[in-house]
Amino acid sequence: MLLRLLAAALLAAAVPEMARAADAARGADLAAHRCVNCHGDNGRSQVPGVPSLAGQPADFITVQMILLREGIRHAPAMNPFAQGLPDRDIEDLAAFFASLPPGPPDDRTPKDEALFAAGQALTGPRHCATCHVADYGGRAQIPRVAAQREDYLVQAMIGYRDGTRAGVDTQMNSAVIGLSNAHIAALAHFLAHLD
Amino acid sequence: MVRTSLLAAGFLAALATFPALAQAPAPAPVPGWAVGRPEGSTLAPHAPRLTVTPPDQVPVGALRLPPGFQAEIYAHGIPGARMMAEGPNGTIFAGSRAIGRVYAVRRNADGTTRTSIVAQGLAQPNGLVMVGNSLFVIAVNRVLRYDNIEANLDNIPAPVELTAAFGLPTEQEHAGNHHWKFASLGPDGRIYTNVGVNCNVCETDRDKFALLVSFNPDGSDRRIEARGVRNSVGMAHHPVTRELWATNNGRDWAGNDWPNDTLHRIRRSGEDHGFPYCSAGSADPQFNAGRACSEFVQPAALLGPHTAALGMRFYTGTMFPEQYRNQIFIARRGSWNRERLSGFDVAVAHLDAQGNVTRVEEFMTGLRDDANQRFLGRPVDVQVARDGALLVADEQMGAIYRITYRQ
Structure with a gap:
């Protein structure tokens, strides 16, 4: 617990003190390593229980990632991926997924x-x-x-x-x-x- | 996840088995928060910012104050910072809502500040109050006491858990409505807080919700201080008369201009301030139930429709001109349930010698951009620092401004 507190404090202190726009290209690189296995290469999830992120508003992704990082939102499969992520990474990931065209998963059930x-x-x-x-x-x-x-x-x-x-x-x-x-x-x- | 999708499949199978159910689900009740909402309205809460705002983006330069006052950034990089409390050694603590953190802001020898995290992962730890050397944190119904906090800021010990002793309604009992707290220490040594209403507007248990309540610091001896106060997120005792005063957030979905948010003066414990039957002194269009509003305590002042009047403090310092002494500073976070923005400022309620409000005027403005209908920040609390400066927490910017006066 204490280590987590210290880590969070250090991360907060480490955020560069300059204005920057979210970087979708950097977000794509980050996503390739940690997100797309479950959320899909194109941001459309093919995994039951895992949401599609393509075309989500960037604010939504950012806010949810913060809640996951802080342990406010409980998603056992997801919390470890969010833990310790700097704000910058979260904002860049959000910009990347927001830039992808939305659409249904390949395994969508027939319409009733x-x-x-x-x-x-x-x-x-x-x-x-x-x-x-x-x-x-x-x-x-x-x-x-x-x-x-x-x-x-x-x-x-x-x-x-x-x-x-x-x-x-x-x-x-x-x-x-x-x-x-x-x-x-x-x-x-x-x-x-x-x- | 697998289990949930199996459950989902189960529901779908059940629906297939009972086609009548699938075709016509029983009408679900209208959720409490949406009562009165007009068809076609697209008003929704504004997005919060939960990431760090770099100091060069904190709009301190946009702030407008009366002549002689200046604003500077006191602390930054504390996303979602809300209600403040000051420790005996000058540490400013700030709670939050969505991000679940409690921050500490300490002053360095050179006048700059440094911030750290006291607690995190809490559900809306908005209610902070110092009792002696102990910091109390109220997070919905959870009550934690951090003893000797300022001596332990670099190594926070586990808090004392007082949740059961206080017995506040849970998030579930609130049905997700108005469960965050404001906390204040009374001159009688009791902790004062709010229990908001469990809906937007509804018939409810008026001994359980829409209250101001007080407790002994150990959680014993709960007392209802005021009934029929919809959702107060700001209160303080008058430094001379010792009366309790509180801000209140009026209901939503009753139009752009009704009701006003209100300021309440609690002369005697337990009096009824009228919600849901009456708001801002007049009858509720749906929930009046034939009650005369004259039978309830009238608000001490109107604070503007949907302005979200939150944290309030009496000015007890000596730095500001005499005319501000013992007057009430009120942070107005700003509207969402209104077509044109209101609030997003700090106001002052001026009182006469009898404790009647003579006028309410804007004090700190500049965050509401009327021409473009956007806002630059959201003031949520004020705190009179020991040197007489006024601290203002801006939740949207994750910053605290410091307002000083020089002749």
Whole structure:
């Protein structure tokens, strides 16, 4: 614990004191070594439970990586990759993934029209598009959910609903409150099949 | 992950087995935070910045102050820094929300400062208060006490866990709403804090939520100081009258200009300030329940719609001109639930000798860019340092400004 505190303090002190823009090319190099095995060469995950990052807003990736690094967001497979990452690396990784064209995974399940419609019907009362915007492409700290992996969407919404995941603000926890597993499955199917 | 995807597959299979369920999920309840939200609104909280802002990007040069006042950067490189407390030896502690850290800012011999991390990985450790040499950190319902903290900043010992003794509602009980704390030490030696409402606006347990409460420092003897205060993230006791004062965040989704955020004066413990029936002195459009707003304590001042009036302190120093003595400085973090930005400044509430607010005026501005509807920073707390300077925490920039006065 103490070592982690010291390491964090040293990292904070080591950040260069100059203005810099995030560097997507540098982010691509970093990603090649530590990210693409699970998240996909093109940022579209083919691994169940692992989210696609292609076309995500850079702010969203940055903020989530900070939460993972700090141990605020618990994702056992991911926390070790985030641990100790300097802010600069995180911002460059975010710029890289944000620059990739989004799209569905190769193994996307066939569309079930009834389930799709059921999910779509929930988006009105839940005001999903208000934050995630009309095409569900996200903005700033709010993620792209269109064409995200269905299994990941289910997992994320259950986490928010059950209080095992927190965002940078609490809107998402309350946005999914009271949703049944069937509601979540329908919402995930709808979102996963948007292009 | 595998287990979750199997579960997901299970739900899908269940849906396939019960096609009626798949076609028409029962309507889910409208989440509490969205009550009253108009169709088509795209207002959403602003993105936080949780990475280090280099000092040359901290907008201290944009700050505007009354004549004679100057601002400088006191500390930087502390992402998400929020509520402050000062130790007996002058260390400034700063809590945070999303990034989960508590920082310490120490002054070097040459007047510069250095920062370090006291704690991390906590859930919204926003409530900080010093009791003697001990730093109390309140993170949602978790209460930690770091004894003799300033002597141990380079080797932080494990804190004393007081969570069970305080028994604050959990994040789950809050349903993810307004669970972060502000903490203050009363002149009676008790710790004062808030328990925000567990929704945007709703009927709720009014003995459990939307409260100001106080405790003995060991967590015993909980007392309700004020009821019907939606979400206070700032409070302080008047240095002369010893009355408790508090800021309050009004509800969302009731329009651009209603209700105002408010300043509250608590003359007697336990009085009712009206939420959810009334806000800012007038009836709630959905939750009034036929109650007359005159039956509740009226706000001491209106602080502007959606301004997010947060940390407040009485000015007890002597550096500033006499007119500021015992007046209330209030950090207004700035709006999100409003089409045009409001707040993003520090205001002063001026009181007369009877303790009535005579006017509220802007003190530190320049962070809100009205022409472009953007903001440069978000002031969240103020702290009167022992030398009389006013410290202002800017959460968005991860910095603390120091405001001084010279004739």
